[in-house]
Amino acid sequence: MQGKKVVEDEKVLLFSLSAHVPEHNFYRQLKQQLNLDFLYELTQPYYGRCGQQSIDPVVFLKLCLVGYLENITSDRKLIEHCSLRLDLLYFLDYQLDEPLPWHSTVSRTRQLYPEALFESLFDQVFRLCVEKGMVAGHQHAIDSAPIKANASMDSLLLKQPTETLEMHLVVNAPTTNGPSQNTTRKPEQFVSAPEHQLRKLEKHQDHLRETPKGLGGHHEKARLVSNKTHYSPADPDARISVKPGKARQLNYHCSLAVDTATGVISHVQADFADGRDSQYLPAITCRLQRRLLDNDLHLAELLADGGYSNGSNYAFLEQRKITGWIPVFGQYKPEIAGFPYDQQADHFTCLAGKVLAFKTYDTNAEGGLLKIYRATYQDCKQCSLKPTCVPKSQCRQITRTAYDPEYRRALARQQSRKGKRMKRLRHSTVEPVFGSLIQHYGLRKIGVRGKAGAHKVMLLAACAFNLKKYLKFKPVKVVSQAIALQKEQESAFIRYSFALTKQFST
Numbered sequence: 001m002q003g004k005k006v007v008e009d010e011k012v013l014l015f016s017l018s019a020h021v022p023e024h025n026f027y028r029q030l031k032q033q034l035n036l037d038f039l040y041e042l043t044q045p046y047y048g049r050c051g052q053q054s055i056d057p058v059v060f061l062k063l064c065l066v067g068y069l070e071n072i073t074s075d076r077k078l079i080e081h082c083s084l085r086l087d088l089l090y091f092l093d094y095q096l097d098e099p100l101p102w103h104s105t106v107s108r109t110r111q112l113y114p115e116a117l118f119e120s121l122f123d124q125v126f127r128l129c130v131e132k133g134m135v136a137g138h139q140h141a142i143d144s145a146p147i148k149a150n151a152s153m154d155s156l157l158l159k160q161p162t163e164t165l166e167m168h169l170v171v172n173a174p175t176t177n178g179p180s181q182n183t184t185r186k187p188e189q190f191v192s193a194p195e196h197q198l199r200k201l202e203k204h205q206d207h208l209r210e211t212p213k214g215l216g217g218h219h220e221k222a223r224l225v226s227n228k229t230h231y232s233p234a235d236p237d238a239r240i241s242v243k244p245g246k247a248r249q250l251n252y253h254c255s256l257a258v259d260t261a262t263g264v265i266s267h268v269q270a271d272f273a274d275g276r277d278s279q280y281l282p283a284i285t286c287r288l289q290r291r292l293l294d295n296d297l298h299l300a301e302l303l304a305d306g307g308y309s310n311g312s313n314y315a316f317l318e319q320r321k322i323t324g325w326i327p328v329f330g331q332y333k334p335e336i337a338g339f340p341y342d343q344q345a346d347h348f349t350c351l352a353g354k355v356l357a358f359k360t361y362d363t364n365a366e367g368g369l370l371k372i373y374r375a376t377y378q379d380c381k382q383c384s385l386k387p388t389c390v391p392k393s394q395c396r397q398i399t400r401t402a403y404d405p406e407y408r409r410a411l412a413r414q415q416s417r418k419g420k421r422m423k424r425l426r427h428s429t430v431e432p433v434f435g436s437l438i439q440h441y442g443l444r445k446i447g448v449r450g451k452a453g454a455h456k457v458m459l460l461a462a463c464a465f466n467l468k469k470y471l472k473f474k475p476v477k478v479v480s481q482a483i484a485l486q487k488e489q490e491s492a493f494i495r496y497s498f499a500l501t502k503q504f505s506t
Contacts (some may be wrong), residue, residue, distance in 0.1 A: 017090040027066075027091035029471055036061060038124070042117055055101045060109050061121060062092055063101070068464035071440050073447040075103040115452055118459040122268070123291065125463045129264045129470050130295045136261035137297025141430040142284060142304045143258075144277050145438070146251035147454070148445040149238035153249055156230040156240075161195040201229045227274045237451040239273035252446055252454045255280055256437075256462075257288050258430045260303070264469060265433060265462040267291060270455035277307035282316050289320070301325060303426040311368065311403025314410050325422040327414045332407050339398060343405075347373065348398055350389070354379040356398055369402040437461050 021028050036058045043057040066088055067078045079100050082088040094100060129135055205224050225240060225248075232238050238250035253275060257267035267288045271280055281304070289299050302322050306329030317324040335341070339348045339356070348356040356373040364370055380386055380395040390396045401407060413419045437443040441461040446454045 015096055017086055017095070021087045021090045025087050026468075026471060027087045030467060031091050033128070033471070034125075034467065036121075036124075038120070039117070042120060043113065046112055055105050055109055057113075059092055059101065060106065063106055064110070064460050065464050065467065066091070068442045068461045069468065071442050073442045073445070075106045078106070079103045110448065110453070110456065113456075115455050115459075118456045122459045122463050123294070125466050125470070126264070126266065126291065127295060129466055129473075130297070132470060132473060133475055134262045134264050134470065134473050135259045135266065135295070135297065137259065137292050137295070138300040139260045140257050140266055140288065140299060140302055141260055141426045142256065142267075142281075142302065142308070143426075143430040143434060144253060144255045144280070144307070145434050146241050146243055146273055147254045147438075147443055147458075149232075149235055149250040149252055149273075149454070150446055150449050151232040151235040151238045151250045153225070153240070155232060155234055156225055157233055159198070159229055159231055161198060197228050201226065235449040237272065237449075237454075241273035252451070253280070254443070254458055255284055256430060256434060257284060258433050260425060260429050262469065262473065263429060263433055265466055268458045268462040270451055270458050272451065277304075278310035278313055281308050281310070281313045285317070285320065285322070301422075303422055303429070305426070306330075309410075311401050311406055314406035315403055318406060318409075323413070324410065325413060325419060325426070326410060327419075327423070328407060328411045332401065332411075334408055334411060336398065350375065350383075350385075350396060352379075352383050352385055354383065356396060361402065362399070371400050371402045371404075373398040373400065433465070437465060441465055 039057045039061060047054060063078060063082065066082060067073065067075075070078075070081060072078045072081055079102075082092065083100055089096065092100070126135075130137075201224060227240050230240070232250055235250065238252065240248060241251045241253075242248045251273040253271040253273045255267075255269050255271060255277075256265060258264065259266050267284060269280075269284065269287070285299075285302065292299050299322055302317060302324050304324070304326045306327045308326050309329040313326070314324060336348070338351050341348050346358050350356060354375055356375045359372045359374045362370045362372055374397045375395045377395050380390060383389070441464055443458065443461050446457055448454065448457060
């Protein structure tokens with residue numbers, strides 16, 4: 001007789017999630033080893049004493065971690081995904097018939113909590129990795145990458161001159177005719193710019209349109225955008241940046257520090273995308289050192305690429321007794337042809353044997369400290385080489401960086417055998433971590449808006465990465481084969497070895 005299953009809804013369902021989630025399951029092991037009860041005390045000041053109960057802070061952060069572990073950046077899809085997985089329900093302490101939090105609650109709670117709370121979570125996960133022996137601490141590699149912001153280049157607006165800002169806000173003031181109208185306005189600093197910059201932009205655009213060979217310059221929608229003259233009304237913190245081989249877009253700047261022992265992320269931060277890597281190095285180093293000292297670790301070596309090359313950065317690392325393996329990049333040259341440098345006397349000597357002594361300090365357009373060396377007027381006036389040396393100036397002048405000794409030491413480290421090995425180590429340490437975060441941990445695009453929100457996203461992605469590495473890590477047990485000898489046996493062995501050495505030498 002052919003059978004046919006009859007489906008009937010049970011009024012009472014007796015089901016145990018713990019019995020159906022295997023012991024080797026990732027989220028079961030994570031639940032056993034990750035204790036987030038400290039979050040209750042940290043989040044208490046952000047709630048009142050009465051009213052409707054909020055989402056459990058531990059459940060909220062577990063949901064966020066699941067999103068980056070599963071590479072899901074949409075809160076709506078995250079709730080739907082968790083409701084279909086037994087192991088995720090067990091990890092979140094929810095039953096089969098218990099509804100999960102509403103997706104908008106997750107978004108509002110993410111905005112409610114400050115960055116310091118997510119920093120505390122990252123510190124807790126990093127501490128677990130240290131206790132398990134995954135972090136050596138003395139050697140770290142840093143790198144950065146642009147992460148796409150949740151804003152479009154097509155929505156960029158031109159900043160208004162400061163003098164006409166009030167008129168612009170009055171004309172474009174939002175209406176309040178209906179409840180669906182947005183009555184919020186971005187702060188003034190995002191819609192104003194100096195008038196001379198706007199005039200310079202307009203003049204440059206007119207020049208592009210008049211140029212016959214200007215590609216796209218004659219198009220009616222052609223325009224030149226810049227962070228100085230344009231802003232995004234959707235996300236004013238996003239900045240226009242470009243990476244070789246990629247299109248110009250609105251990004252955030254993600255800086256990452258990775259321990260070279262097992263590849264654990266030791267620091268991550270979000271910055272504006274229009275800044276250089278070199279200007280963020282001091283802040284990264286200070287925060288990294290503070291986190292390592294809290295875990296009784298000492299930073300001794302820092303590995304980075306040429307984007308972090310800067311004389312002030314070299315001096316900063318040497319003051320903190322950190323060896324910086326950063327290749328010298330830019331226009332620096334250790335020697336000037338025809339002008340040997342005397343390091344002890346701090347002066348140059350020209351081909352005619354005249355001295356170019358140190359005169360004063362100066363700064364360049366980027367704020368870098370410079371040293372000016374100049375020959376005397378009488379020496380250059382009476383020199384037969386003046387027509388070929390300085391035909392249009394009264395005397396010869398040499399401008400050098402004030403951090404020349406630091407540059408020379410960095411260049412010597414770069415050209416050494418260990419420097420080449422450190423470069424390969426940096427490539428194999430931090431760059432694969434960045435690739436994993438972008439491809440598998442939700443950092444392909446920042447789904448929230450604002451620099452603070454981007455920082456929270458990066459911290460959660462780094463926590464998810466470290467937790468997965470933490471659960472997969474297995475300490476290597478070293479078996480010692482040393483044999484303890486008694487004192488008499490040890491002395492007899494030494495005498496026997498000395499006799500053999502004497503016999504072979506004779």
